Structures are given as structure tokens and as C-alpha cells.
Amino acid sequence: MAVIASLECARCHHHVSAETPQTLCPLCAGSLYVRYDMDKLRQTAKREDIAARAAASPTSLGMWRYCSVLPDVTPVTLGEGWTPMLHSKRYPGLYIKEEGANPTGTFKARGLGLAVTMARHYGLQHLAVPSAGNAAGALAAYAAAAGIKAHIFMPQDVPFANYVEGIVYGANVTMVDGLISDCARMVAENIKAQREANTPTSEVWFDISTLKEPFRVEGKKTMGYELVEQLGWQYPDAVFYPTGGGVGLIGMWKAFEEMEQLGWVTGKRPKMYALQASGCAPVAKAFEEGKPASEFFQNAATFAAGLRVPKPYGDAIILDIVRQSGGKALAFSDEEILASILDYAKHEGIFLSPEGATATAAYDALIATGDLKPTDKVVLFNTGAGLKYTDMTAEAMHLKRPGTLPKSMPVGGIITPQ
Amino acid sequence: MAVIASLECARCHHHVSAETPQTLCPLCAGSLYVRYDMDKLRQTAKREDIAARAAASPTSLGMWRYCSVLPDVTPVTLGEGWTPMLHSKRYPGLYIKEEGANPTGTFKARGLGLAVTMARHYGLQHLAVPSAGNAAGALAAYAAAAGIKAHIFMPQDVPFANYVEGIVYGANVTMVDGLISDCARMVAENIKAQREANTPTSEVWFDISTLKEPFRVEGKKTMGYELVEQLGWQYPDAVFYPTGGGVGLIGMWKAFEEMEQLGWVTGKRPKMYALQASGCAPVAKAFEEGKPASEFFQNAATFAAGLRVPKPYGDAIILDIVRQSGGKALAFSDEEILASILDYAKHEGIFLSPEGATATAAYDALIATGDLKPTDKVVLFNTGAGLKYTDMTAEAMHLKRPGTLPKSMPVGGIITPQ
Numbered sequence: 001m002a003v004i005a006s007l008e009c010a011r012c013h014h015h016v017s018a019e020t021p022q023t024l025c026p027l028c029a030g031s032l033y034v035r036y037d038m039d040k041l042r043q044t045a046k047r048e049d050i051a052a053r054a055a056a057s058p059t060s061l062g063m064w065r066y067c068s069v070l071p072d073v074t075p076v077t078l079g080e081g082w083t084p085m086l087h088s089k090r091y092p093g094l095y096i097k098e099e100g101a102n103p104t105g106t107f108k109a110r111g112l113g114l115a116v117t118m119a120r121h122y123g124l125q126h127l128a129v130p131s132a133g134n135a136a137g138a139l140a141a142y143a144a145a146a147g148i149k150a151h152i153f154m155p156q157d158v159p160f161a162n163y164v165e166g167i168v169y170g171a172n173v174t175m176v177d178g179l180i181s182d183c184a185r186m187v188a189e190n191i192k193a194q195r196e197a198n199t200p201t202s203e204v205w206f207d208i209s210t211l212k213e214p215f216r217v218e219g220k221k222t223m224g225y226e227l228v229e230q231l232g233w234q235y236p237d238a239v240f241y242p243t244g245g246g247v248g249l250i251g252m253w254k255a256f257e258e259m260e261q262l263g264w265v266t267g268k269r270p271k272m273y274a275l276q277a278s279g280c281a282p283v284a285k286a287f288e289e290g291k292p293a294s295e296f297f298q299n300a301a302t303f304a305a306g307l308r309v310p311k312p313y314g315d316a317i318i319l320d321i322v323r324q325s326g327g328k329a330l331a332f333s334d335e336e337i338l339a340s341i342l343d344y345a346k347h348e349g350i351f352l353s354p355e356g357a358t359a360t361a362a363y364d365a366l367i368a369t370g371d372l373k374p375t376d377k378v379v380l381f382n383t384g385a386g387l388k389y390t391d392m393t394a395e396a397m398h399l400k401r402p403g404t405l406p407k408s409m410p411v412g413g414i415i416t417p418q
Numbered sequence: 419m420a421v422i423a424s425l426e427c428a429r430c431h432h433h434v435s436a437e438t439p440q441t442l443c444p445l446c447a448g449s450l451y452v453r454y455d456m457d458k459l460r461q462t463a464k465r466e467d468i469a470a471r472a473a474a475s476p477t478s479l480g481m482w483r484y485c486s487v488l489p490d491v492t493p494v495t496l497g498e499g500w501t502p503m504l505h506s507k508r509y510p511g512l513y514i515k516e517e518g519a520n521p522t523g524t525f526k527a528r529g530l531g532l533a534v535t536m537a538r539h540y541g542l543q544h545l546a547v548p549s550a551g552n553a554a555g556a557l558a559a560y561a562a563a564a565g566i567k568a569h570i571f572m573p574q575d576v577p578f579a580n581y582v583e584g585i586v587y588g589a590n591v592t593m594v595d596g597l598i599s600d601c602a603r604m605v606a607e608n609i610k611a612q613r614e615a616n617t618p619t620s621e622v623w624f625d626i627s628t629l630k631e632p633f634r635v636e637g638k639k640t641m642g643y644e645l646v647e648q649l650g651w652q653y654p655d656a657v658f659y660p661t662g663g664g665v666g667l668i669g670m671w672k673a674f675e676e677m678e679q680l681g682w683v684t685g686k687r688p689k690m691y692a693l694q695a696s697g698c699a700p701v702a703k704a705f706e707e708g709k710p711a712s713e714f715f716q717n718a719a720t721f722a723a724g725l726r727v728p729k730p731y732g733d734a735i736i737l738d739i740v741r742q743s744g745g746k747a748l749a750f751s752d753e754e755i756l757a758s759i760l761d762y763a764k765h766e767g768i769f770l771s772p773e774g775a776t777a778t779a780a781y782d783a784l785i786a787t788g789d790l791k792p793t794d795k796v797v798l799f800n801t802g803a804g805l806k807y808t809d810m811t812a813e814a815m816h817l818k819r820p821g822t823l824p825k826s827m828p829v830g831g832i833i834t835p836q
Binding site (some may be wrong): 059062079083084102103141143163164165170261387 | 561797
């Protein structure tokens with residue numbers, strides 16, 4: 001495992017120590033990245049050791065197969081990572097990274113698995129998070145596994161599954177009549193109030209928000225390592241990524257940089273496509289307008305609940321990566337997203353989350369225009385299990401619970417019960 | 419991969435050919451098991467090749483890591499198998515096999531993945547299944563991936579997720595005002611009617627019911643291989659298994675027999691515990707009464723929807739295995755199941771399905787009585803993701819959708835939104 005050398009600000013490159021828990025850069029409030037001694041890592045971290053280590057372990061190591069490039073602490077694990085890379089049945093170059101196989105059914109397990117691991121390492125006892133839904137569920141699960149108290153704030157109209165998992169895992173759940181931005185404000189206000197009231201340090205919440213602490217990115221970077229390893233240590237031509245907070249995209253870019261420094265991969269980095277829903281598309285709008293950062297997206301509304309992030313904290317980093325890579329930030333309507341869910345379910349056997357279906361909608365659109373060829377090697381992230389969005393997808397399809405239909409009525413088909 | 423020698427009846431040991439699709443034993447209607455030439459397999463199938471093969475493959479092979487003991491055909495795969503084996507945070511001997519990480523969120527993916535693989539191999543074009551819910555969802559997904567039409571029959575009151583996935587994957591869905599036993603009758607009646615109407619052979623449905631064709635057991639047996647490999651090629655002291663149709667338990671027992679013949683494992687086989695819900699406990703009742711088979715369980719009712727199987731086709735085989743192994747068949751009430759869901763969520767970070775929680779309820783009960791020690795090595799199956807049962811678990815908890823609560827009301831906790 002890797003010893004952390006320091007935490008570096010993504011914006012002003014100021015370094016701080018990782019000996020104690022850190023949030024944002026103390027100088028400029030930029031996001032902090034975990035930095036290792038890469039000269040030392042080049043000696044100790046070998047890519048051929050990864051598969052050998054996994055083979056020597058009777059159980060799946062999950063994302064901890066990359067322990068040589070992760071902090072040297074005892075993991076809090078629920079089996080996250082090393083998810084299937086499914087080859088499309090229709091497009092020879094398309095690979096779907098099925099993040100729905102993670103604990104709590106989404107890619108959020110990677111970031112929060114690592115962030116909670118570090119929180120336990122630091123001895124933190126209260127973690128708080130504003131969330132569009134899935135980060136809250138993942139925090140609740142990992143906090144329960146670690147014996148830490150979770151305080152989660154979600155919009156009132158998240159998928160029902162997000163609410164239920166929060167309650168079941170024993171988190172302190174607050175449903176907010178607003179968006180993730182309102183939730184973030186409330187977390188900040190609560191922490192401020194606790195400090196002003198001289199609450200004992202051990203009882204003050206630690207804010208584990210997207211990009212406001214260094215370790216969620218560090219967990220998410222394993223998606224970058226994984227996709228490269230799963231393609232035989234080669235880059236694809238493009239990565240299609242549903243982008244709400246964008247931590248995964250930022251984490252993958254960090255992984256690519258590290259892997260190049262370690263000599264694990266060479267060649268041209270993939271074009272990074274950040275995909276959003278038209279009902280909340282701050283990054284796509286800024287990309288279209290050639291701006292370096294996004295503006296707060298008014299009246300955010302889409303059934304791709306995880307993309308209802310009106311102003312991502314890492315917007316400037318995301319836009320920079322997308323542009324540097326030669327990719328694009330695009331948005332698709334809820335109708336296009338739903339059509340893509342049904343298309344991939346019926347023809348690939350994969351039930352996408354609405355977020356994942358922004359990426360397939362984008363893929364199909366770019367294939368149709370000829371911007372992309374079916375043979376171009378593309379890794380497309382389904383960030384969550386479609387099953388976690390049963391209520392919202394059914395609502396978008398105008399599907400009713402069959403219990404409300406007359407008895408013995410045929411549903412969706414041809415056959416009449418005898 | 420292994421060449422199938424023949425299919426053998428579990429009851430009368432009659433052999434039939436696997437050259438064409440088979441259902442039940444033509445002599446006695448017993449279930450058919452896949453048999454290989456074990457002398458040949460002893461030469462070709464080596465356990466040390468498994469991890470090496472997995473390590474040499476850039477992507478996860480899932481259950482096909484055991485291809486040397488599976489039929490020699492091209493897999494229809496969605497990434498099933500090689501699920502996490504989670505070490506309990508509280509009991510040193512307890513390992514939870516997290517089958518919720520499978521495609522479609524349950525262990526059914528293994529059996530139907532293999533059965534659909536064989537169906538495609540045979541050129542079958544219509545597959546029908548009666549299901550308590552999850553087998554229907556898995557068939558729908560794998561049939562979609564294979565380009566085969568699925569006809570699924572489920573009780574009207576299955577978890578909503580089962581209904582939605584059937585529709586989304588494009589299956590022909592019939593919701594039945596009854597139980598899986600009614601669904602089974604309807605599938606049989608439809609096939610009979612098709613035959614009587616001289617429907618072209620390619621359009622007659624093939625009945626892919628539990629234990630009425632040989633390959634669902636064959637897929638499920640990978641759970642047995644996996645648990646032994648994940649314990650370092652050793653048997654645990656006991657296996658705790660939620661039992662509806664019981665295919666997984668039967669499949670694991672077959673795996674143990676094969677592994678012993680191959681010299682992959684030695685020693686005493688685990689005690690097999692078959693766990694049911696008190697509201698539908700035909701196997702536990704027959705076990706208690708010392709009977710060789712179960713009776714139809716009247717008025718089956720439990721929120722562990724997958725256990726609503728009033729008369730499993732393989733009941734005699736299940737009871738025989740449980741007794742041979744020195745295990746037990748036990749049943750727990752819905753209240754005990756719900757309490758165990760909440761306990762394991764809050765203290766282990768694992769959101770169990772109601773079926774899985776019959777196994778944890780049993781584990782805790784046997785620990786409490788001293789029948790089991792916390793150091794006894796136990797592998798306990800969570801057969802499905804708790805997230806797939808959001809509606810039923812919430813109903814059991816009397817949880818309402820937060821959208822129906824007043825605005826800005828604190829939910830489940832302490833914090834009042836500002």
C-alpha cells in the first residue's frame with residue numbers, strides 16, 4: 001500500500017499534510033488531491049502484481065486489488081469495485097462498465113468506501129453528506145459497517161430506495177424540500193452551528209461532500225485503473241460518463257496521470273464525454289458556451305435523480321478535462337433517456353439507471369451522426385443499477401403497480417390467465 | 419470446458435442424452451442432473467487453473483471461472499457470479515455471501531444465465547417460467563441478451579421491481595392472482611394448448627421451471643464451487659441457505675460431490691440449513707415432522723416473496739440433503755425477519771433481502787441457544803439485494819414515501835431543516 005506524501009490543492013497547488021483530516025485547501029478553498037511519492041511507488045507498485053495478488057486471494061479483493069496505489073490503511077469494505085465490463089451484443093467497440101454491481105447498487109460505493117475507511121482511520125465519529133440520493137445510501141452503509149454515525153440530507157423526491165436504505169442502515173436522515181444545493185447549505189449551517197455552540201470536537205460533523213474532502217476522488221479513481229486493466233492495460237478511444245458531481249470523471253483522469261507516471265499505460269488518453277440530462281445540464285451548457293465554469297442551473301428537473309446537481313463544485317476541473325481530452329459535454333432529454341433504457345434492456349439485457357442511459361443516448365446519437373464508429377473502443381459507465389430507480393422509471397413509463405389492475409388482467413402482453 | 423456425458427435422473431438414475439433439450443426424466447418425471455465423464459475431468463480440470471485463468475483474463479470471468487466443470491458452450495453472460503464473501507464485523511466465523519451483487523440483483527442470475535446459455539445453444543426461441551419474482555426477472559434479462567422471447571408468470575403481489583424489470587426487458591409478462599403454483603399450472607396449460615393446436619415446434623414454449631430442466635441447477639452449483647474456493651478450498655462447518663425452490667442448495671450439494679470426485683476438496687461436508695418463512699414453510703414443517711417430502715402449504719403469506727413456494731418440486735431432495743448433512747430446516751416469522759434485516763443493516767452495513775434475513779435470523783437464534791458457536795465457520799447466503807424489496811420492506815416497517823410527509827419535516831431523525 002502507498003504512503004500518502006501530502007494533499008495538493010487542485011487549484012493553487014498548495015500542499016497540506018494528511019496526518020489530520022482535511023477538507024478544502026486552506027488558502028483558496030480548492031479541492032485537495034492525494035499525492036504519493038511517485039519515485040518510491042515506481043519501485044514498489046507493479047501492475048503485474050495486481051492480477052497475481054487477486055489470484056492469490058481466495059475472495060474478490062474488489063477495488064482493493066489496487067491497494068498498491070491506495071492509502072495504507074485497513075479497508076472498510078463491503079465488496080465494492082472490480083465490476084463487470086460487459087461487451088455490447090450490438091456494437092463491437094462498446095463496453096459497458098456495470099457499476100450497479102457495487103454495494104448499495106451504485107458507483108458511489110467506491111468513493112464512500114474509501115472516504116469512510118479514512119474517516120475511521122482518523123477516528124471521526126460523525127459524517128455528514130448532502131446528496132442527490134446515492135451518495136447518501138452509500139455513506140449510510142459504510143458508516144454502519146464502520147460504526148460511525150451518518151447524517152444524510154437528500155431532496156424529498158429522491159428514488160424511494162435512497163430513502164429506505166438511509167433509514168434501514170440507521171442513518172440520521174433528513175429529507176429536504178429542495179435540491180442537493182439546499183442540502184449542502186444545510187450541512188454547512190449545521191456544522192457552523194455546532195462549532196459556535198462549542199460542541200465537543202468528537203461530536204462535530206465532518207463534511208464528506210463531493211470534492212470537499214480528498215478521499216472520495218481517491219476511491220473513484222479505481223474506475224480509471226479498472227477500465228484500463230480490463231482492456232489489457234490499454235486506453236479506450238473514449239469514455240462516456242454520466243456527470244452529476246463529476247467525481248468519477250475527475251478520479252479517472254487522476255488515475256490516468258498516475259498510471260502514466262508509473263509506466264502502467266502509454267498512448268493517447270481517451271476522449272472524455274460528460275453526459276447530463278437536459279433538465280439539469282450546467283456542465284453541458286458551459287461547454288456549449290465555451291465558458292470555463294458552470295452557472296447555477298435554474299429549476300433543475302429530471303428523473304435521472306443523480307444528475308440533479310445544479311452547480312457541481314468541480315465544474316471547472318470537469319470542463320478542463322473534457323476539453324483537454326477532446327471530448328464533449330452533452331445533454332439529453334428525459335424522453336431520450338427513457339427510450340435508451342428500454343432499448344438497452346430489450347437488446348442487451350442490461351437495465352440501466354437513468355444516469356447511465358444519458359451515456360447510451362449520447363453513444364447512439366454520436367454513432368448516428370458518424371462522429372463515432374461502432375468499432376471505436378468506448379467504455380461507457382452505467383453508474384447505478386436500474387433496479388434502484390424502479391419507481392422513477394416506472395413513473396416515466398406510466399407503469400402502474402399491477403396490484404391496482406383488475407384481477408386476472410393480462411399485463412404487458414398477450415397471455416390471459418386461465 | 420466439460421463435455422456433457424449424459425443427463426441422469428435424480429430419482430431413478432435413468433440416463434438420457436443432452437444432444438436435444440430435455441425437461442424431466444421420461445420414465446419417472448424426476449429432475450435431471452448434468453453428468454460429465456469424471457475420469458476425463460480429473461485429467462483436464464485442475465483447481466489451480468481457476469485462479470490462474472481468472473488472473474490471465476483482464477475482465478472478471480464471474481461464474482465462468484469454473485468453465486472447466488460447466489458445459490462447453492458459448493456463455494450468455496451479464497457478469498454473474500464471483501460475488502463478494504463478506505466477513506462479519508461481529509462474528510469471527512460468519513461469512514456472508516452477497517448474491518445481491520449479481521445481475522438482476524439476485525442469485526437467480528446464475529441458474530438462468532446457464533439455462534439461457536443452453537437454450538440458445540439448442541436454438542430454442544421461446545422460454546416460459548413460473549416464478550415467485552426473481553427468476554422471472556433473471557429470465558427476462560438473459561433472454562433479452564440472447565435474443566430469445568421470455569414468457570414470465572408471477573403472482574400479482576411480487577415486489578414492484580420484479581414487475582418493472584419484466585416489462586423493461588421486453589418479456590411477455592402475466593401477473594397472476596395466485597401463487598407460483600398457479601403460475602406453474604398456467605405455463606403447463608399454455609404449452610399443452612400450443613401442442614394441441616399443432617403450433618410450429620419453434621414457437622412452442624420451453625418450460626424453464628425450477629428443477630424441470632437440468633441447467634438451472636448446473637448454474638447454481640457454482641455457488642458451491644465459489645464458497646469452497648473462497649474459503650481456500652475448504653468446507654465451512656455449515657451453510658445457511660434461504661430455501662424457496664431450493665435449487666441453490668441442491669446445486670451446492672452437487673458441486674461438493676463433483677469437487678470431491680475431482681480431488682478439489684476433502685473433509686466433512688457442511689451442515690446444510692434450509693431456512694424458510696413461517697408464513698410458507700413446507701420444508702421446515704416436513705423436516706420437523708420427520709417426513710420425506712412436503713405437503714402443499716396452505717395460505718402461503720410472507721414478505722419474503724421468494725420463499726412463497728408452497729410445494730417445492732425438489733422437496734424430497736432438499737430434505738434428504740439437509741438430513742444427510744446433519745443440518746436443519748427452520749422457519750422464522752416476518753417480525754423476526756424484519757428485525758434481522760435492520761440488525762444487519764445497522765451493524766454490518768449489509769441490506770439483506772427478506773429471504774437472506776431468514777438465514778441471519780436462524781444464525782442468531784442458533785448462536786443464542788448455543789447450538790452454534792461464533793467461531794464456527796458459517797457461510798450464509800444473502801440471495802438477493804435488499805434494494806430489490808424496497809417496497810415490501812418499507813411496508814413491513816410502516817415506512818411511507820417521504821413525499822407524502824409535510825414539507826421540511828425531519829424524517830427518521832433529529833435534524834430539522836432550516
